[in-house]
Structures are given as C-alpha cells and as structure tokens.
Amino acid sequence: MMRDLFPWYQPIVETASGRIAGYEALARQKNEVGDVVSAGAFFSDSKHSLENRIAADRSVRYQALSGLNELPGDSFISLNLSPEWLQFIAQTTRLPTLDMLRELDADPSRVMIEITELGGDLGLIQKAVDRYREAGFRIAIDDFGADFSQLDRVALLTPDVVKLDMKLLRDGLDNPRNAAMIQLLGEMASRLGAKVLCEGVETEEAYFLALSCNAYYTQVFLFSEAKAEAAPTECFKSQMISLREDYRDRALDSSMRNHWLAGKVSAELIALRELIKTSESAYGEIDLEHYLPTPQVLRFYLCDRSGNQISPNYENRQGSWNVDNAQRGSNWSWRPYFIELLASDDIDRRLVFSKPYHDIYAGQLSQTAALLIDDDRILLADMIINPPDRDLIYSHHGMQAQSVAVY
Template sequence: MFDGLPLAWFQPFIDTATGRIAGVEALGRLRQDDGQVQSVGPLFTDPRTLPAALRRLDRQIRGNALSRLHEAPPEWFLSLNMSPRWISRLRDNQPLPSLSQLQRHGVAPQRIVFEITELGGDSRRLTEVVQRYRDAGARIAIDDFGAGYSQLDRVLALQPDILKLDMRLFQAAARGGPSSEVVKALAQMAEKTGCWIIAEGVETEAELNFALECGSRYVQGYLFARAEPDFFPTDAFVSRFAALRERYVQGKLQERARLMQLRQQLIKLMALLHPWAQAGAPLSELPKLDAYPWLLRFYQCDRHGTQLTPNMEWRQHAWHADTSYVGHNWSWRPYFYHLLAEGWDERRLILSNTYRDATSNQYCLTAGQFFDNGQRLLLIDVDAVRF
C-alpha cells in the first residue's frame, strides 16, 4: 500500500501555432492526510516497489484523470504514460485495460495520446498493442526521444504520431554545442516521418527559442506552468506566448539581416579575389584582406568540383598554402549542387547553410561563385561564429 490518495495533476501542452493549450499530460501525485502532495515518480523508479502495486497505482491515477477530462474543453487531448513492461505482460488478444478504462469513463479514444515510456518490453507485443490503440483512434507518442539508440528502432517499429524530445538532451542542446546539432537532426527526422515534436522541460526563454528552432508543435514546461490539480483556461498563456514568439521572430530577422550584410561583404571580397585568382598570382601578390577578419580560407575548383589549388589559410598572422586537398572532389557537397543549379548561368554568389567543419571543428559557411567563363569556381569558408 502507498501512503496517500492517488490523484492526477495536469501539466499543459502549449500549441506553438496559437499559444493556446492543446492538451494536458496526467502526472501522478499522492495527497497525504495533512494535505501535502508528493510526486509518484520516485516510486516508479524504485526497484523495491512491487510491479503489481505500481500497476494498480497507475490505473488509479489514470482513472482519476479520465474521470475529470469532461471538465476540460472538448478539443483538448490527454496524454497518458504507458510502460512497455506492463504491455508485455498482456496475453494475446486480451482486452486492453486502458481502452476498457476509456469506455467506463465515456472518453473517446481520439482525445487520448498514449505516451510510451522507457526502453524495455517485448518489441513484438508492444507493436501489436500500439496498433490496437491506433485502430481504436488513439494517438501514440514516444517519450524521452533521443535518450537511447534503441529509440530509433522503436520509432521505425511503432511509427508514432508524436515524439517527445528527451528533456535532459533538449536542455543541454538549448545551451549550444554538438548536442544542439544532434537534436536538430532528430527534429528533422521527425518532420520527415510525419511526427509532431513536443519539447518538454522548457524552463527558459532560450529553451523556448530552441524548441521553435526545432519546429516543435507543442511545448511543455515551467516557463508556462507546472503540473496543477485543476485545468488552466485554454487562453491562459496566449498573450505571454505571443510576446515570447515575437521576440524570437525579431531575433531571427536580425540574424537574417546579418546574413544579408555578410552576403554583401562576400560579394565585395569575391570581386577583390577574382583578378588575383584569374591571374594565378602567388600569395605574395594577394590583395590586402584586413577588412575580412572572419575569412578562414579560400581555394579554387574546376566546374566538376575537383580542387585545383591549395587552401589559402590564415594562420599565425599570415596566409599559408595547404596543398593537402589538391585533387579532392567536392561535387557531392550540398553547396556545390546549389552552385550548379543556381549560380552557373548568372554567375551569382551562393552561400551555404551553417555547418561544423570536420577538420577544424569550427562552425562555418561556404560561399562560392563561378569565374573564368564558368570554368573555375572560387570557394570561401567563413567563420560563422565571429560574424
């Protein structure tokens, strides 16, 4: 037996398109006789807690949440956590307890998101049960996406409707660094597979901005609300979210303005370097480039992407020629496709997206422009952080 009355508290999901509450997640609490409330989370991670007692507690909390869903607006969804370990214990064709609970409480499955937690459980049985949930009309989410490699296998097997980014990974990624690129890649994968992204653990404006950068459909976290025993009004956070979103958009506009300024400077730099490159002049005759402190290197390729010249690199307060990459072919890189598709006829400058250079471990942009009647290509690598 557990000390306290099992209850469901509710933490809202904010729709990033409207700022309105789109649904809530049911989170377990135990209310003591003195009115104090404790989370049941530690009980579910304590190996000493008997599984049968946990299943009973979970169903009580879920039943409490379902019994109160009629108090919420009819367009809201309710997210319920489901353990794969418990699903694995079900017999073939056994009625699903969760669907039976929905029927008893008169809740349409279309309002329910079953959130698959943890990495355990029998994969075959889990896939079968998830399909039965989906056939009934419920949606499927995978929690803590990105927390383990096997999650990728689970995504392919279950084909979820929603992916919840792992909170610790998400918060680390919002601070920048390599994990940022990992989470963006996960978000792009989700988009390509038709999944909506939920960013949970959004506690700061910077984390909200990163969630929007990742294309999150919903956000959840203390920046807006903790779990509460009662439902918030649907429009409770609309004004605040709109102000935060506007600041994010203004920041992106400023980034775009800086990028446009960089493009103009690169056009001038290209015009400065083209005569030098066209003449095949030595480094000693290189034009003065002090006005471009973010310039990392430049080199030439033929129209097929094969590098013709050394990398001209700025090191130790001087320009040096690195011959390591002469003869390498870069035609497979995305910026080269763009150059061929967009820059060939008009000979205009093409600028790549920001990427991390594998050799220098720096964030870079690459600009390219054809010259010499389209027979050669001048490529410039720029330090994206300094600009």
C-alpha cells in the same frame, strides 16, 4: 496505496495558436507532511510488485480519463505507459485504457499514449502500439534523443508526437553543439512525420530554443507547473503571443545580420575571384602576396564543374597563406551547396552558402561559400561564423543555407 495516488495536469501548449491543446496526466501523491509530490519514486521502487504498480498506474489513468469529457472538445489527455505495461498488453486481447474509455463514453482520439522509454522487446512494443493506433489513440515517444541507439525504433513505431529529451534542451542553452544536436533531432522528428513537443521549458530562452527545434507543442513550466485542475485553454495565450513576437523580432534581427554578413562575404569573395582571374600564373599558381583576407576566411580552393579539386587548399594563417596539397583531387560534387550553385539559372551571379557546421580543423562554427569563377572553375571558401556574444537566436540559427545574387 493506489488510492493515495492521483493525477495532476501539465498543460501542453500549441505554438501556432497559443492555446492549451492537451494535458499530460502526471501521477502525484502526498508526502509525510502533506505536500503533493511526484509519485515517480513509487513506480520505480522494486519493493512494490509489478502487479501493484500496474494497478496503481491504471487507477491514476482512470481518474485522469474520468475528467476527459469535461475538457474542451478538441483537447487531449496524454498518459504515460512503460514498456513493461505495453508488453503485458501485447500478450492479451484487452486494452485496459480502451475499456476505461468505453465505460466513460469518451473518445480514444482524444487520448495520447506516451511511451516513456523504448527498452524491452521491440516486437511486443510495436504490436501494442499498433493495437492502440488501430483503436484510435495517438502515439507519442518520450525523451527522444536520450539514447541515440533507439532512433531506429522511433522510425519503426511512427509516432504522432515526439518529445525531445528535457536534459538536451537544458544543455543546449549553454552549449552551441548541444543546441545544434537538439535542433537536428527536431528536424529529424519532423521529417519522420511527427509533431515535436519540447517539455521542461522553464525560461524564455528555453522557449526560443524550442521554437528553433520546430516545436509544434511545448510544456511551459515557465507559466505553470502541473496542477490539480486542468487550466483553461486560453489562459496562457497572451503570454505565448508575446513570446512568439519577441522570438520573431529577434529572429528577424538575426536574419538581417545574416543578409549583412552575406553581403560582406560576397564583396570579399568577388574580390578574391577577380584576383584569381588576373594573377594566376601559367602553372596555375595564384599570387596572394598582396591579398590580405579578413580573419573570417579559413581557407579557399578551386574545383572544376565536376567537383574535382584542382588547386591546393590556401589556408589563412593569421594573415599569411599556407599551401596544402593534401585535398587536391578530392571531389566535392556531392555537397548540397555545390549542386545548388550548378542548378542556378544565374550561376554567374550566384553565391551559395552551406548549412552551418563545426570545422574539424579550426574547431569553430563555419560555412562554405561557392562562387563561379569562369566557365570551367568554381571557388569554394570556408568561412568562420562569429555570432554576437549572448545572442541565443543568432547562435542557434547561424547564417543558414542560402544563396544570394552577386553583381
């Protein structure tokens, strides 16, 4: 059976250059009518003994590595390894893949070991990963985000590359919350020191989402599925440049709208600040009878410079105001936007926005804006973000955390 299995190569494209940086070797076989299909069913079929599956896997691995020296000198091969395999390796003195490379006179630094899941004995997996790394291999974790209980394992294994779960990428195209989740995973992977790889990129919109997740690499099925021969490294470069330019133009348009929106918010909050200064009673009550906010304003409240909330929440209820004292006395000094405002050299002329978030009460994408009222008080306002319909870039980026000068 193992002679019937063979590798095909899925290109891994580097975002910055548009070149193919590496190839994932995927096991293939022919079905009853001679069509080439995935061999995944063979490896998951318990009818085949573990020993036979390991032998078949090593056969495919050897075939893939046999062509490594024929690839451009800076490209790499990515090989999938199951934790079952790794646990065997951890208990032996040999690394079969390293033995293959020595036989083929190939460089281990051009091979990425891709761990397909993180179940099993973590101690044994870590021991095997450490041995591969010491031998010069790169390490990747597949399906990052598929199981959030395993995030601590990713931090422990310190992979060179993290592959974001393909299902999350697809789901993110239709659901802003899923998009936010996968963007957060991309940010988390980068902060852990790993390069982000997005696989399963089948459309332009999926590619744009991948870029918003800080994808260093992509596997772009949009251009090519796995093939019997490794594609030339420059073959997708013109398409990738075109996609990057399209993304840049759309992101630039989004950023320009962000600046326009920030200006609009600034004008409204400056007007509110002046109203607070001039209409506040001796008892600290604000006369809002003649102040009609835009629907974008969810609520506002006042804090002292220590972050203590010294006013009720003034809730916008379809153009009328509801006073809610539940949060009075809360402290918001730990919020990043609050600290950013206090740290500004021009605090009296600075408006600071938080990162986008989903407001718990309104259930909508929102941001908080912070503006100095006077030497003792700060105005905080929760604002709804209304991205244009069907604008993927804007939906993914929102009006990001920023600060703007106001006059």
